[in-house]
Amino acid sequence: xxxxxRSRTRLDPAGRRRQLLDVGAxxxxxxxxxLVSIEEIAVRAGVSRGLMYRYFATKRDxxxxxxxxxxxxxxxxxxxxxxxxxxxxxxxxxxxxxxHFEANATLIRAAYTGAASADEHVRAIIADxxxxxxxxxxxxxxxxxxxxxPRLRVALRGWILMCRMLIxxxxxxxxxxRTELRDVCAQSLLDLAAHAGRQSxxxxx
Amino acid sequence: xxxxxRSRTRLDPAGRRRQLLDVGAxxxxxxxxxLVSIEEIAVRAGVSRGLMYRYFATKRDxxxxxxxxxxxxxxxxxxxxxxxxxxxxxxxxxxxxxxHFEANATLIRAAYTGAASADEHVRAIIADxxxxxxxxxxxxxxxxxxxxxPRLRVALRGWILMCRMLIxxxxxxxxxxRTELRDVCAQSLLDLAAHAGRQSxxxxx
Numbered sequence: 001x002x003x004x005x006r007s008r009t010r011l012d013p014a015g016r017r018r019q020l021l022d023v024g025a026x027x028x029x030x031x032x033x034x035l036v037s038i039e040e041i042a043v044r045a046g047v048s049r050g051l052m053y054r055y056f057a058t059k060r061d062x063x064x065x066x067x068x069x070x071x072x073x074x075x076x077x078x079x080x081x082x083x084x085x086x087x088x089x090x091x092x093x094x095x096x097x098x099x100h101f102e103a104n105a106t107l108i109r110a111a112y113t114g115a116a117s118a119d120e121h122v123r124a125i126i127a128d129x130x131x132x133x134x135x136x137x138x139x140x141x142x143x144x145x146x147x148x149x150p151r152l153r154v155a156l157r158g159w160i161l162m163c164r165m166l167i168x169x170x171x172x173x174x175x176x177x178r179t180e181l182r183d184v185c186a187q188s189l190l191d192l193a194a195h196a197g198r199q200s201x202x203x204x205x
Numbered sequence: 206x207x208x209x210x211r212s213r214t215r216l217d218p219a220g221r222r223r224q225l226l227d228v229g230a231x232x233x234x235x236x237x238x239x240l241v242s243i244e245e246i247a248v249r250a251g252v253s254r255g256l257m258y259r260y261f262a263t264k265r266d267x268x269x270x271x272x273x274x275x276x277x278x279x280x281x282x283x284x285x286x287x288x289x290x291x292x293x294x295x296x297x298x299x300x301x302x303x304x305h306f307e308a309n310a311t312l313i314r315a316a317y318t319g320a321a322s323a324d325e326h327v328r329a330i331i332a333d334x335x336x337x338x339x340x341x342x343x344x345x346x347x348x349x350x351x352x353x354x355p356r357l358r359v360a361l362r363g364w365i366l367m368c369r370m371l372i373x374x375x376x377x378x379x380x381x382x383r384t385e386l387r388d389v390c391a392q393s394l395l396d397l398a399a400h401a402g403r404q405s406x407x408x409x410x
Protein backbone atom coordinates (compact mmCIF):
# COMPACT_ATOMS: atom_id res chain seq x y z
CA UNK A 1 0.00 0.00 0.00
CA UNK A 2 2.53 2.58 1.16
CA UNK A 3 4.98 3.82 -1.43
CA UNK A 4 8.70 3.82 -0.69
CA UNK A 5 9.87 6.95 1.07
CA ARG A 6 11.21 9.59 -1.25
CA SER A 7 14.63 10.96 -0.54
CA ARG A 8 14.28 13.38 2.35
CA THR A 9 14.33 16.99 1.36
CA ARG A 10 15.28 19.83 3.67
CA LEU A 11 12.37 22.23 3.89
CA ASP A 12 11.68 25.14 6.19
CA PRO A 13 8.71 24.63 8.53
CA ALA A 14 6.26 26.48 6.25
CA GLY A 15 7.42 24.49 3.24
CA ARG A 16 7.22 21.23 5.14
CA ARG A 17 3.72 22.02 6.35
CA ARG A 18 2.64 22.80 2.78
CA GLN A 19 4.19 19.57 1.55
CA LEU A 20 2.36 17.50 4.19
CA LEU A 21 -0.90 19.25 3.33
CA ASP A 22 -0.37 18.50 -0.38
CA VAL A 23 0.30 14.84 0.27
CA GLY A 24 -2.66 14.67 2.67
CA ALA A 25 -4.96 16.44 0.19
CA UNK A 26 -4.00 13.98 -2.52
CA UNK A 27 -4.65 10.97 -0.30
CA UNK A 28 -7.93 12.34 1.10
CA UNK A 29 -8.98 13.13 -2.49
CA UNK A 30 -8.27 9.55 -3.58
CA UNK A 31 -9.85 7.61 -0.76
CA UNK A 32 -12.52 7.91 1.93
CA UNK A 33 -11.36 9.43 5.20
CA UNK A 34 -11.43 6.13 7.09
CA LEU A 35 -9.05 4.48 4.64
CA VAL A 36 -6.32 7.09 5.05
CA SER A 37 -3.74 6.77 7.83
CA ILE A 38 -1.45 9.50 9.03
CA GLU A 39 1.46 7.03 8.97
CA GLU A 40 0.93 6.49 5.25
CA ILE A 41 1.00 10.22 4.66
CA ALA A 42 4.33 10.38 6.51
CA VAL A 43 5.71 7.56 4.31
CA ARG A 44 4.50 9.22 1.11
CA ALA A 45 5.97 12.55 2.19
CA GLY A 46 9.25 10.85 3.07
CA VAL A 47 9.27 12.05 6.67
CA SER A 48 9.47 10.20 9.98
CA ARG A 49 6.35 9.70 12.06
CA GLY A 50 7.94 11.87 14.70
CA LEU A 51 8.29 14.77 12.31
CA MET A 52 4.76 14.24 10.99
CA TYR A 53 3.34 14.39 14.52
CA ARG A 54 5.14 17.65 15.16
CA TYR A 55 3.04 19.22 12.39
CA PHE A 56 -0.20 17.28 12.78
CA ALA A 57 -0.84 15.37 16.00
CA THR A 58 -3.77 13.37 14.61
CA LYS A 59 -5.36 12.48 11.30
CA ARG A 60 -8.25 14.73 12.28
CA ASP A 61 -5.92 17.73 12.69
CA UNK A 62 -4.43 17.07 9.29
CA UNK A 63 -7.87 16.63 7.72
CA UNK A 64 -9.04 19.95 9.17
CA UNK A 65 -5.97 21.69 7.80
CA UNK A 66 -6.48 20.08 4.38
CA UNK A 67 -10.15 21.17 4.34
CA UNK A 68 -9.06 24.70 5.28
CA UNK A 69 -6.40 24.81 2.55
CA UNK A 70 -8.86 23.41 -0.01
CA UNK A 71 -11.49 25.99 1.00
CA UNK A 72 -8.95 28.82 0.65
CA UNK A 73 -7.86 27.45 -2.72
CA UNK A 74 -11.49 27.26 -3.91
CA UNK A 75 -12.16 30.85 -2.90
CA UNK A 76 -9.05 32.04 -4.79
CA UNK A 77 -9.70 29.82 -7.79
CA UNK A 78 -13.28 30.94 -8.34
CA UNK A 79 -12.61 34.66 -8.08
CA UNK A 80 -13.91 35.96 -11.38
CA UNK A 81 -12.51 39.03 -13.12
CA UNK A 82 -14.61 41.92 -11.72
CA UNK A 83 -14.22 43.78 -15.02
CA UNK A 84 -16.33 41.18 -16.87
CA UNK A 85 -20.11 41.59 -17.25
CA UNK A 86 -21.97 39.92 -14.37
CA UNK A 87 -23.26 36.96 -16.37
CA UNK A 88 -19.78 36.13 -17.62
CA UNK A 89 -18.35 36.43 -14.11
CA UNK A 90 -20.98 33.97 -12.93
CA UNK A 91 -20.32 31.47 -15.72
CA UNK A 92 -16.55 31.70 -15.27
CA UNK A 93 -16.84 31.30 -11.49
CA UNK A 94 -19.08 28.26 -11.90
CA UNK A 95 -16.75 26.67 -14.44
CA UNK A 96 -13.89 26.87 -12.00
CA UNK A 97 -16.09 25.72 -9.15
CA UNK A 98 -17.00 22.66 -11.24
CA UNK A 99 -13.31 22.06 -12.04
CA HIS A 100 -12.57 22.21 -8.34
CA PHE A 101 -15.27 19.66 -7.51
CA GLU A 102 -14.23 17.33 -10.31
CA ALA A 103 -10.58 17.44 -9.19
CA ASN A 104 -11.32 16.96 -5.48
CA ALA A 105 -14.54 14.96 -5.40
CA THR A 106 -13.58 12.45 -2.71
CA LEU A 107 -12.07 15.07 -0.44
CA ILE A 108 -15.06 17.39 -0.84
CA ARG A 109 -17.48 14.53 -0.20
CA ALA A 110 -15.55 13.62 2.95
CA ALA A 111 -15.77 17.21 4.16
CA TYR A 112 -19.48 17.62 3.40
CA THR A 113 -21.06 14.22 3.88
CA GLY A 114 -18.53 11.67 5.16
CA ALA A 115 -17.77 10.44 8.64
CA ALA A 116 -15.48 13.42 9.29
CA SER A 117 -18.13 15.95 8.24
CA ALA A 118 -19.73 16.00 11.69
CA ASP A 119 -16.50 17.43 13.14
CA GLU A 120 -17.33 20.90 14.38
CA HIS A 121 -14.04 22.40 13.16
CA VAL A 122 -14.72 21.06 9.67
CA ARG A 123 -18.23 22.53 9.81
CA ALA A 124 -16.86 25.87 10.96
CA ILE A 125 -14.34 25.94 8.09
CA ILE A 126 -17.11 25.19 5.58
CA ALA A 127 -19.45 27.78 7.10
CA ASP A 128 -16.68 30.38 6.98
CA UNK A 129 -15.91 29.54 3.36
CA UNK A 130 -19.58 29.84 2.41
CA UNK A 131 -19.68 33.22 4.15
CA UNK A 132 -16.66 34.49 2.22
CA UNK A 133 -18.16 33.22 -1.01
CA UNK A 134 -21.45 34.94 -0.15
CA UNK A 135 -19.68 38.23 0.68
CA UNK A 136 -17.83 38.22 -2.61
CA UNK A 137 -20.95 37.44 -4.60
CA UNK A 138 -22.85 40.22 -2.82
CA UNK A 139 -20.04 42.56 -3.63
CA UNK A 140 -20.07 41.69 -7.32
CA UNK A 141 -23.85 41.93 -7.51
CA UNK A 142 -23.71 45.34 -5.82
CA UNK A 143 -21.17 46.49 -8.39
CA UNK A 144 -23.59 45.34 -11.09
CA UNK A 145 -26.31 47.51 -9.58
CA UNK A 146 -28.27 44.83 -7.71
CA UNK A 147 -29.77 46.28 -4.50
CA UNK A 148 -28.37 44.60 -1.39
CA UNK A 149 -31.28 43.43 0.74
CA PRO A 150 -31.57 40.89 3.57
CA ARG A 151 -33.67 38.89 1.15
CA LEU A 152 -30.81 38.83 -1.36
CA ARG A 153 -28.32 37.67 1.28
CA VAL A 154 -30.58 34.80 2.32
CA ALA A 155 -31.26 33.84 -1.29
CA LEU A 156 -27.53 33.88 -2.08
CA ARG A 157 -26.78 31.64 0.86
CA GLY A 158 -29.40 29.20 -0.39
CA TRP A 159 -27.96 29.40 -3.88
CA ILE A 160 -24.44 28.53 -2.72
CA LEU A 161 -25.71 25.52 -0.79
CA MET A 162 -27.86 24.46 -3.72
CA CYS A 163 -24.98 24.59 -6.19
CA ARG A 164 -22.76 22.61 -3.86
CA MET A 165 -25.33 19.86 -3.45
CA LEU A 166 -26.33 19.78 -7.09
CA ILE A 167 -22.69 19.40 -8.08
CA UNK A 168 -22.02 16.66 -5.52
CA UNK A 169 -25.12 14.83 -6.74
CA UNK A 170 -24.19 15.38 -10.39
CA UNK A 171 -20.72 13.90 -9.88
CA UNK A 172 -22.48 10.60 -9.08
CA UNK A 173 -25.30 10.68 -11.61
CA UNK A 174 -24.16 12.86 -14.55
CA UNK A 175 -27.78 12.93 -15.62
CA UNK A 176 -27.41 16.23 -17.45
CA UNK A 177 -24.36 17.70 -19.19
CA ARG A 178 -21.89 19.81 -17.26
CA THR A 179 -22.95 22.80 -19.36
CA GLU A 180 -26.60 22.30 -18.47
CA LEU A 181 -25.73 22.00 -14.79
CA ARG A 182 -23.70 25.19 -14.96
CA ASP A 183 -26.58 26.94 -16.69
CA VAL A 184 -29.14 25.78 -14.10
CA CYS A 185 -26.93 27.30 -11.40
CA ALA A 186 -26.10 30.48 -13.34
CA GLN A 187 -29.69 31.12 -14.37
CA SER A 188 -30.92 30.70 -10.84
CA LEU A 189 -28.38 33.24 -9.56
CA LEU A 190 -29.37 35.74 -12.27
CA ASP A 191 -33.03 35.22 -11.38
CA LEU A 192 -32.53 35.77 -7.68
CA ALA A 193 -30.52 38.91 -8.41
CA ALA A 194 -33.38 40.14 -10.58
CA HIS A 195 -35.83 39.70 -7.69
CA ALA A 196 -33.58 41.08 -4.95
CA GLY A 197 -35.39 44.38 -4.64
CA ARG A 198 -38.86 42.89 -4.99
CA GLN A 199 -41.36 43.49 -2.23
CA SER A 200 -42.93 40.48 -0.56
CA UNK A 201 -46.58 39.70 -1.23
CA UNK A 202 -47.39 40.64 2.37
CA UNK A 203 -45.89 43.20 4.74
CA UNK A 204 -42.69 42.10 6.47
CA UNK A 205 -42.63 42.56 10.25
CA UNK B 206 -37.26 14.18 34.34
CA UNK B 207 -39.65 11.34 33.51
CA UNK B 208 -43.32 12.05 33.98
CA UNK B 209 -45.49 9.63 35.96
CA UNK B 210 -46.80 6.78 33.87
CA ARG B 211 -50.26 7.41 32.55
CA SER B 212 -52.86 4.77 33.23
CA ARG B 213 -52.22 1.92 30.87
CA THR B 214 -54.55 1.78 27.93
CA ARG B 215 -55.33 -1.32 25.93
CA LEU B 216 -54.38 -0.69 22.33
CA ASP B 217 -54.09 -3.01 19.36
CA PRO B 218 -50.53 -3.38 18.02
CA ALA B 219 -51.01 -0.75 15.28
CA GLY B 220 -52.49 1.70 17.80
CA ARG B 221 -49.70 1.04 20.27
CA ARG B 222 -47.06 1.55 17.62
CA ARG B 223 -48.65 4.83 16.62
CA GLN B 224 -48.79 5.93 20.25
CA LEU B 225 -45.10 5.14 20.82
CA LEU B 226 -44.21 7.01 17.63
CA ASP B 227 -46.22 10.03 18.79
CA VAL B 228 -44.53 10.09 22.18
CA GLY B 229 -41.12 9.58 20.53
CA ALA B 230 -41.77 12.32 17.96
CA UNK B 231 -42.74 14.72 20.73
CA UNK B 232 -39.59 13.96 22.74
CA UNK B 233 -37.26 14.05 19.73
CA UNK B 234 -38.89 17.34 18.73
CA UNK B 235 -38.21 18.81 22.18
CA UNK B 236 -34.64 17.72 22.77
CA UNK B 237 -31.51 16.71 20.86
CA UNK B 238 -31.27 13.02 20.02
CA UNK B 239 -28.57 12.32 22.60
CA LEU B 240 -30.72 13.61 25.44
CA VAL B 241 -33.64 11.29 24.72
CA SER B 242 -33.72 7.80 26.20
CA ILE B 243 -35.95 4.98 25.10
CA GLU B 244 -36.76 4.23 28.75
CA GLU B 245 -38.16 7.72 29.16
CA ILE B 246 -40.36 7.25 26.12
CA ALA B 247 -41.70 4.04 27.68
CA VAL B 248 -42.46 5.90 30.93
CA ARG B 249 -44.19 8.75 29.10
CA ALA B 250 -46.23 6.30 27.04
CA GLY B 251 -47.12 4.40 30.20
CA VAL B 252 -45.78 1.07 28.97
CA SER B 253 -43.21 -1.33 30.40
CA ARG B 254 -39.71 -1.41 28.98
CA GLY B 255 -40.41 -4.98 27.86
CA LEU B 256 -43.39 -3.86 25.79
CA MET B 257 -41.41 -0.89 24.38
CA TYR B 258 -38.60 -3.18 23.26
CA ARG B 259 -41.10 -5.41 21.48
CA TYR B 260 -41.92 -2.49 19.20
CA PHE B 261 -38.56 -0.74 19.03
CA ALA B 262 -35.44 -2.64 20.04
CA THR B 263 -33.22 0.46 20.22
CA LYS B 264 -33.51 4.24 20.32
CA ARG B 265 -32.11 4.25 16.81
CA ASP B 266 -34.94 2.02 15.55
CA UNK B 267 -37.49 4.30 17.13
CA UNK B 268 -35.80 7.39 15.73
CA UNK B 269 -35.81 5.92 12.22
CA UNK B 270 -39.52 5.12 12.54
CA UNK B 271 -40.24 8.64 13.82
CA UNK B 272 -38.30 10.19 10.93
CA UNK B 273 -40.25 7.98 8.50
CA UNK B 274 -43.61 8.93 10.05
CA UNK B 275 -42.65 12.63 10.05
CA UNK B 276 -41.59 12.43 6.40
CA UNK B 277 -44.89 10.76 5.43
CA UNK B 278 -46.78 13.39 7.39
CA UNK B 279 -44.88 16.21 5.66
CA UNK B 280 -45.63 14.79 2.23
CA UNK B 281 -49.36 14.55 3.05
CA UNK B 282 -49.47 17.93 4.76
CA UNK B 283 -47.87 19.85 1.92
CA UNK B 284 -50.00 18.38 -0.85
CA UNK B 285 -51.55 21.45 -2.41
CA UNK B 286 -54.95 21.44 -4.09
CA UNK B 287 -54.18 20.59 -7.75
CA UNK B 288 -57.15 22.69 -8.87
CA UNK B 289 -55.43 25.91 -7.72
CA UNK B 290 -53.28 27.96 -10.09
CA UNK B 291 -49.62 26.89 -9.92
CA UNK B 292 -48.40 29.94 -8.01
CA UNK B 293 -51.04 29.48 -5.34
CA UNK B 294 -50.24 25.78 -5.04
CA UNK B 295 -46.60 26.68 -4.51
CA UNK B 296 -47.36 29.32 -1.87
CA UNK B 297 -49.80 27.05 -0.03
CA UNK B 298 -47.35 24.14 -0.12
CA UNK B 299 -44.55 26.34 1.23
CA UNK B 300 -46.76 27.71 4.00
CA UNK B 301 -47.47 24.22 5.25
CA UNK B 302 -43.85 23.21 4.79
CA UNK B 303 -42.86 26.17 7.00
CA UNK B 304 -45.53 25.18 9.56
CA HIS B 305 -44.08 21.68 9.59
CA PHE B 306 -40.55 22.96 10.19
CA GLU B 307 -41.63 25.37 12.91
CA ALA B 308 -43.56 22.63 14.72
CA ASN B 309 -40.81 20.01 14.47
CA ALA B 310 -37.58 22.02 14.38
CA THR B 311 -35.54 19.94 16.82
CA LEU B 312 -36.61 16.64 15.30
CA ILE B 313 -35.94 17.84 11.76
CA ARG B 314 -32.55 19.21 12.78
CA ALA B 315 -31.69 15.88 14.39
CA ALA B 316 -32.64 14.07 11.17
CA TYR B 317 -30.72 16.43 8.87
CA THR B 318 -27.74 17.63 10.81
CA GLY B 319 -27.51 15.97 14.24
CA ALA B 320 -25.51 12.99 15.44
CA ALA B 321 -28.18 10.59 14.15
CA SER B 322 -28.18 12.14 10.68
CA ALA B 323 -25.24 10.03 9.52
CA ASP B 324 -27.35 6.88 9.99
CA GLU B 325 -27.81 5.37 6.55
CA HIS B 326 -31.43 4.42 7.18
CA VAL B 327 -32.22 8.00 8.16
CA ARG B 328 -30.47 9.22 5.02
CA ALA B 329 -32.42 6.74 2.89
CA ILE B 330 -35.74 7.89 4.39
CA ILE B 331 -34.87 11.52 3.69
CA ALA B 332 -33.71 10.75 0.14
CA ASP B 333 -36.93 8.84 -0.52
CA UNK B 334 -39.02 11.70 0.85
CA UNK B 335 -37.18 14.21 -1.33
CA UNK B 336 -37.81 11.96 -4.33
CA UNK B 337 -41.55 11.78 -3.60
CA UNK B 338 -41.64 15.54 -3.14
CA UNK B 339 -39.80 15.98 -6.44
CA UNK B 340 -42.17 13.61 -8.28
CA UNK B 341 -45.21 15.45 -7.04
CA UNK B 342 -43.79 18.83 -7.95
CA UNK B 343 -42.87 17.58 -11.43
CA UNK B 344 -46.38 16.31 -11.79
CA UNK B 345 -47.93 19.64 -10.83
CA UNK B 346 -45.58 21.56 -13.08
CA UNK B 347 -46.41 19.23 -15.97
CA UNK B 348 -50.13 19.86 -15.38
CA UNK B 349 -49.39 23.58 -15.53
CA UNK B 350 -47.77 23.11 -18.94
CA UNK B 351 -44.10 23.17 -17.89
CA UNK B 352 -42.03 20.86 -20.14
CA UNK B 353 -40.47 18.00 -18.19
CA UNK B 354 -36.76 17.92 -18.95
CA PRO B 355 -33.78 16.34 -17.16
CA ARG B 356 -32.69 19.89 -16.46
CA LEU B 357 -35.98 20.60 -14.70
CA ARG B 358 -35.67 17.46 -12.57
CA VAL B 359 -32.17 18.41 -11.45
CA ALA B 360 -33.19 22.00 -10.78
CA LEU B 361 -36.20 20.83 -8.72
CA ARG B 362 -34.00 18.57 -6.65
CA GLY B 363 -31.71 21.50 -5.96
CA TRP B 364 -34.68 23.67 -5.11
CA ILE B 365 -36.03 21.20 -2.54
CA LEU B 366 -32.63 20.98 -0.85
CA MET B 367 -32.24 24.74 -0.93
CA CYS B 368 -35.62 25.36 0.70
CA ARG B 369 -34.88 22.81 3.41
CA MET B 370 -31.59 24.43 4.28
CA LEU B 371 -32.84 27.97 4.04
CA ILE B 372 -35.68 27.12 6.41
CA UNK B 373 -33.40 25.33 8.89
CA UNK B 374 -31.08 28.32 8.82
CA UNK B 375 -33.95 30.79 9.11
CA UNK B 376 -35.30 29.02 12.20
CA UNK B 377 -32.07 30.06 13.94
CA UNK B 378 -31.57 33.52 12.52
CA UNK B 379 -35.02 34.88 11.52
CA UNK B 380 -33.15 37.54 9.57
CA UNK B 381 -36.02 38.05 7.14
CA UNK B 382 -39.75 37.63 7.68
CA ARG B 383 -41.42 34.29 7.12
CA THR B 384 -43.30 35.81 4.20
CA GLU B 385 -40.08 36.96 2.57
CA LEU B 386 -38.52 33.56 3.04
CA ARG B 387 -41.57 31.92 1.51
CA ASP B 388 -41.39 34.32 -1.43
CA VAL B 389 -37.68 33.70 -2.02
CA CYS B 390 -38.46 29.97 -2.28
CA ALA B 391 -41.63 30.39 -4.34
CA GLN B 392 -40.04 32.84 -6.76
CA SER B 393 -37.08 30.61 -7.31
CA LEU B 394 -39.37 27.67 -8.15
CA LEU B 395 -41.38 29.79 -10.59
CA ASP B 396 -38.15 30.96 -12.21
CA LEU B 397 -36.74 27.50 -12.65
CA ALA B 398 -40.03 26.33 -14.12
CA ALA B 399 -39.89 29.24 -16.56
CA HIS B 400 -36.44 28.13 -17.72
CA ALA B 401 -37.15 24.40 -17.84
CA GLY B 402 -37.36 24.20 -21.61
CA ARG B 403 -34.45 26.56 -22.22
CA GLN B 404 -31.51 25.35 -24.27
CA SER B 405 -28.07 25.47 -22.72
CA UNK B 406 -25.58 28.01 -24.00
CA UNK B 407 -23.48 25.16 -25.43
CA UNK B 408 -24.49 21.82 -26.94
CA UNK B 409 -25.24 19.08 -24.41
CA UNK B 410 -23.59 15.71 -25.07
